[in-house]
Amino acid sequence: MSKRTERERQAIQGPVDTTQIQKxxxxxxxxxxxxxxxxVDAEAPVREEPPFGMRLEPETASLELNPNEWQALILMMDMTVQEGPYWTIAEELNRRGYRTRNGDPWTPISVFQMLPRLIELGPRIFATDEWKKRRQQLHHAGD
Known part of the structure; x- marks a missing residue:
């Protein structure tokens, strides 16, 4: 017999009752x-997570490339340009050991949700030497 996971969200109105948790x-x-x-005060600064592919440098509080996430983005872009379906892109990301920022395996939906980020980064990715080399290798492979 196969099993499925059941989830339930429960709003808490007061102090946590440990007996309920135990039950x-x-x-x-x-x-x-x-x-x-x-x-918090409405004027308090909003803490936002750096966009995928970037990380916050603790010493300078500046954004810098996150090499692992950047490589995942390059692969996503490469496979998207080759018109790969989302499930294939997710499988390849997982096969190569890339994970979402939450540490979860990639799914077709999580890849799809990265499209706005890929569109935003497209010009930057296409201008890299790494991308130019990838394109040349792809064109030579097709000869």
Whole structure:
């Protein structure tokens, strides 16, 4: 018999009741995430995660390339240009050991969700020497 994962989101209105957590665990549930929120001043700076392919340099607080994510983006762009379907791109990313920022395997949906980032980075990627070499290799392979 095959099994599937059942998920349920539960809003918390007050202090966490550990007996409720234990009851859920005893009935086969396991906690997989905790989401925290708090109110802050409207003028407080908004903390945003750096875009995929970049990371925050702790010492200078400046953005720099994240080499692993950048290579994943290059591969996505390369396979997108070759008109590869999303499932094939996801499989290849996973085969090469790339993961999403959350550490999850790539799926066709997560690849699709990267399209705006690829469009944004397209001119920058196409201008790199690495991309030019890839294009030359592809053209020579077709000869």
């Amino acid at each position: 859920r665990a005893d009935s086969g549930w396991r906690m997989v995430a905790v989401e925290w929120e708090r109110e």
